[in-house]
Amino acid sequence: MPEVLTTAGQFRTGTKKDVELLAPVGDWDGMRAAVANGADAVFFGVEKFHARARNKNFTMDELPEIMRFLRGYGVRGFLTFNILIFEEELLSAQELVEACIDAGVDAVIVQDLGLVKMIREISPDFPIHGSTQMTITSPEAVEFIKPWDLELVVLGRENNLKQIRQIGEQAKLPMEVFVHGALCVSYSGQCLTSEMWGGRSANRGECAQACRLPYDMVVDGDVKPMGDVAYLLSPKDLAAVDLIPELIEAGVRSFKIEGRYKSAEYVANVVSKYRKAIDDYYAGKQGGPSREEMRELQQSFSRGFTHGFLKGTNNKQLVDGTFPKSRGVYLGTVLTVHRDSVVCKLEAPLKRGDGIVFDAGDPTQEEEGGRVYDLRRNGQKLDGEAGEGWQVEIVPGRHDVNVKRVHVGDRIWKTNDPALDRRLRQSFETERPYRVFPLHVRVTGSAGQPMKTWWTDVEKGKTVILESEMPLETALKRPLDEELLREQFGRTGGTLYKLDAVEVQLKGDVIVPKSELNRMRREAVEQLEELRKQPPIYMKRKVDPYADGFDRGAQRPALAASPALTVLCRSLDQVRAAAEHGAAMIYADFEFIKQFPAAVETARAAGQQIGLVTPRIHMPGETGYFEHMLRLQPDAILVRNTGALYYLNKKRLETGEAAAFPRLVGDFSLNAANHKTVQLLHDAGCERVTPSYDLNIQQMIDLMRRTDTFRLELVLHQHLPMFHTEHCVYCTFLSEGTDYTNCGRPCEQHRVSLKDRIGMDHPVRVDEGCRNTVYNAIEQSGSEYLPQFLELGVNRFRIEFLEESADKVREVLMLYGEALAGRISGTQVWRKLKATNQLGVTRGQLVK
Structure with missing residues (x-):
């Protein structure tokens, strides 16, 4: 195996066969385009159980045909199974897993931990890839999933090159990294916005792209003037084709292109560019992609290109804020407007027939756009292509563009290049084999x-x-x-x-x-x-997915106790008020770790049990956060990511003093949507587990019927955390800096919220890692369902506060305490809260 010199001057063994270019396909044309242009593997979905539910997809019956086609060309095929699986869907999920095994699918890309457990019950050797929806961002998170023999993990898009290298060196499991396409502003698997606002869960492939909407930024109660910057959460698109050498040297095995919504021409274009980049690296060629190659990538789809987080956090480069959709190639600005034409100095080539759009700076308004009918230079009609740097007169089609609505200074974008599309289509529309x-x-x-x-x-x-x-x-x-x-x-x-x-x-x-x-x-x-x-042969067993469910008639509850409230507080005043109420547990979820000791001291002084809350995200080198928590000796730790769960449970086993170790409670962000996930998390060290917020009331009840409900802790009242993101709006729009090292910490001086189109202010809070959470403006309550939950044996209910005053905390806890004691109904709780809250209370995700 040849040696490759890395940028660090160290040698690393490897060949081109050690890396894989992975392409998205949504139909047969896309499949052919990927294969013809050099993809080593493709990923696709069938009609259910994947994260592109609104896209056209293949059917389960097509799996054998798909895999025969791909195997013929030596291309691997991965089925996307990257959503949460609800309790009553386990049988259908089992059917699809068995169909994948029979068809010889090379791997399934999985989010749901319970599904991982079920697949291993069905087959000990069928390959599983851990989806980016698993939120795997640290070596500890990789270690957590190792007992289930995953073949590969897809890292979070927020990991940078240094972290990727560190994860690979420590965890020693093949890694897949996104290198091109749309970026989610929220951590994958941690976005609940579509769920909150429309019952369309991103964890179920139904993302409504709320991040692409305009917002006003409210700072300390006042709307901040932002000019034409309105798309505060809409990131540019990822394009890391020039970083391929560094990614290979960081240990990345699989390079993933996003875009199962996209056209076959997009697939052909992007795959061919990344194929060339990988081949050039192993051929020793340097220089990276040409300017024309980057323009062609922009032409297929681009909101502007960025390296995302691969080169580190740069909030200023991640979000432009002026438009939320693909623009294509920038041509320049309008210099002069004539009766039927405009004059522009071109910053990219242009020819007759190309599509253009005039950008006046407000994408919410109808834009003028169409085809180029003619080009003139110095009064002479051009038959060929106008080059970069030329000053030309652009004559759009008369029925396409109303030139009277175009203004000097408007930006012009080339939205379509028919000649490029024809060339890309020719790459896969052939009767010859794509490979020999x-x-x-x-x-x-x-x-x-x-x-x-x-x-x-x-x-x-x-x-x-x-x-x-x-x-x-x-x-x-x-x-x-x-x-x-x-x-x-x-x-x-x-x-x-x-x-x-x-x-x-x-x-x-x-x-x-x-x-x-x-x-x-x-x-x-x-x-x-x-x-x-011919398909590979995997072991396959016939199993009953519900055989390991809790039998309410035959099994005794793990813990018997009267129902009680736990309280999550985000300020010391709230902790004091909760301590007065006498909660079963007070959780301190503070923005800064330096505030924890005061919370512990306050709870101890009141004779109350205190729990500390981990961040939702754990990056390499951040285990010191957990060590600090352990030194404070809390009664419990509310665990929000699998890296923390692995680390803390490992520490507990190493100490050998389980009784003295804080109890571990798994939070909603671990995404337990079925009894198998609850069981897996319990076996991994969680005394109790909070079900996923993706469950509506019926799905919640379905899970409870097959779960030991004394192992559950259910959130009854909260502001739903919607976006959870590495992108910091405080840094981007209130600072001259680019990240936490130079931003000046505006989050410590100001309070920010995002005002949506209907006037609701959604608070933005920062955690110790400078990650932002956007919370829903409206509280939600599940109090009306208390009788059903109590009947099923749930005995721990959590109330979560955000910005409430101490008096408000007392009032809310009193109402829920009365409801638990049976003195008032859950409906009365909801009505009273609605009457005393300015914004009202919604039943939230429990009703769909």
């Missing part, structure tokens, strides 16, 4: 005996053996030799093979009819092609 593979043939025999041949598919290492149907005869004229056999056996056009070598070991001058040689060639190629397309 070397074929080796060995020939033996002597007169009077059949000719024996060995045909080897070199790439797959598979061989078929064929004998002639008639014996060899002594040749009177031209005997069989390498030249003649190469001529006949080399006629493999239109097949997957190209003859590479012929080894002739014939005795004497012998001959067999050419028709027989041709028959043997056709039959050998057919057999080898069929061998290529």
Whole structure:
């Protein structure tokens, strides 16, 4: 294996075969485009259970055909199973897993931990990839999933190159990284905005893209003037084609392109550019993509390009804020407006027939756009392409653009290039095979005996053996030799093979009819092609997905206790008020770690149990946060990510003093949507688990019926955390800095909220890692369902506060305490809260 010199001056072994270019496909054209342009693997969804539910998709019945097509070309196929699975869907999920195993799908990309558990019950060797929806961002998170033998993990888009290298070196599991396409502003698997506002969960493939909407920024109660900057949460698109060498050297094995919504031309364009970048690296070529190649990438789809977080956090570069949708290639600004044309100095080539749009700075208004009808330079019509730097007169189609609505200073974008689209489509619209593979043939025999041949598919290492149907005869004229056999056996056009070598070991001058040689060639190629397309064999067991569910009739509850409230507080005043109420547990979820000791001291002084809350995200090198928490000796830790759960449970086992160690409670962000996930998290060290916020009331009840409900802690009241993001709006719009090292910490001086289109102010809070959470303006309550939850045996209910005063905390806790005691109904709680709260209270995600 050759050695490759890294940028750090160290040697790392590796070949081109060690890395994989992974392409998105949404239909057969996209599939062909990916294969034809050099993808090593593709990922796709079928009609259910994937994160592009609104997209056109393949069907489960097509799986065998898809995989035969891909195996023929040596391309791996991964099925996206990257959503949460609800309790009553486990049987359907099992059916799809079994169909994947039978069809020979190369791996399933999975988010749901309970689904991982079920797949391993069905098959111990069927490959699983951990989706980016698992929020795997640290070595500890990788270690957490290792017991289930995942083949690969897809890291969070927020990991930078240094962190990627560190995760690879510590965790030693193959890593996949997104390198191109749309960026989610929220951590994948941690966005609840669509769920809150429309019952369309991003964890269920139904993202409504609320991050692409305009918002006003409210600072300390006043709207901040922002000019034409309105899209405060809409990131640019990721384009890391120039970072391929650094990513390879950081240990990335799989390079993932986003875009199952996109066209086949987009797939062809992006795959071909990244294929070239990978090939150039291993060929020792330097220089990166050309300017024209980057323009072609922009032409297919671009909101502006960024490296995302790969080179580190730069909030100023991540979000532009002036438009939320693809613009294409920037051409320049309008210099002059004539009766039927405009003048522009071009910053990119342009020709007749190209699509353009005029950008006046307000994407919410209808924009003028259409096709270029003519181009003029110095009064002369141009027949060819106008080049960069030329000052030209652009004449749009008369029925396309109302030039009277175009203004000097408007930006012009090239939205479409028909010539590029034609070239990209030609790359995969062909009757010729997209790839051919070397074929080796060995020939033996002597007169009077059949000719024996060995045909080897070199790439797959598979061989078929064929004998002639008639014996060899002594040749009177031209005997069989390498030249003649190469001529006949080399006629493999239109097949997957190209003859590479012929080894002739014939005795004497012998001959067999050419028709027989041709028959043997056709039959050998057919057999080898069929061998290529055969599915791998995985172990498969028939299981009952509900066999491990809790049997309410036969099993005794793990813990018997009267129902009680736990309280999550975000200020010391709230902790004091909760301590007065006598909650079963007070959780301190403070913005800054330095505030924890005061919370612990306050709770201890009141004789109350105190729990500390981990961040939702854990990055490499951040375990010191957990050590600080442990030194404070809380009664419990509310765990919000699998890296923290792995680290803390490992610490508990190492100390050997489980009784003295804080109890671990798994929070909503661990995404427990079925009994199998609850069970897995319990086995991983959680005494109790908070179900996912993606569950509505019926789905919650379905989960509870098969779960030991004394292991659950249910959130009854809260401001739903919607976006959770590495992008800091405080830094971006209230600071001259780019990240926490130079922003001046405006989050410590100001309070920010985002005002949506209907006038609701959604608070933005910062955690110790400078990550932002946008909370829903309206509180939500599940109090009306208390009787059902109590009947099913739930005995821990959490109330969460955000900005409430101490008096408000007392009032809310009193109402819920009365409801738990049966003195008032849950409906009365909701009505009273609605009457005393300015914004009102919604039933939230429990009703759909």
